[in-house]
Amino acid sequence: MVTDTEGYIQVIEYLTEHLSLFEHSTSAKQTKTSVLEVIEQEMSEQIINLCNQNEHLSFNQRNTIVREIDAIVYDLQEILSGVINNPVNAEQVSFIQEFAMLIKNLFDIEINQHMGNSES
Template sequence: MVTDTEGYIHIIEYLTAHLSLFENSSNIDNNNSSVLEVIEQEMSEQIISLCNQNEALTFNQRNTIVREIDAIVYDLQEILSGVINNSVTNEQVEFIQEFAILIKNLFDTEIHSQFLL
């Protein structure tokens, strides 16, 4: 659905252009959430919002979206493998929130072009 689109490639390129936000982070503060926890949280929130905004989606279409999100989170784990379990910084949280919104926007575009025409 979205992971094989040009838009997804651009979003991943956007992430790689901002990898410096994740460099030199450490696992010093155990009170903060990890990078992975924030990614999972933000992606979940955006997909719940997406599904709530598109009530006409069928069960199978929603499952397709969930499988795509799982693939995206896996890609993020691969790209950020060196820091995925580190405590997240405020700057990283802001970037992850923005990234999750971009992913949701990509899904919005695909849903309207594939399912709702």
């Protein structure tokens, strides 16, 4: 669905262009939330929003989306493997939120292309 698209490749390239944000960072000592926890939370929130906005999706379509998100989170774990369990800082949280919205936008595009624009 999404992970096979040129858009996904571009979003991953966008992430790799910003790896320094994760590689050479420090976090406030009081935070105990990891990079992975924020990724999982933000991706979950965006997919919940996506499903709420597209109530017409079937159970199988929703499962496909969840499987795609699992694959995307796995890709992020691979790309960020050296820092995935590090405490997250505010700049990283902002980037992860933006990244999750870009992923949601890819799903929005795919849903609109495959389901039509009947709910506009």
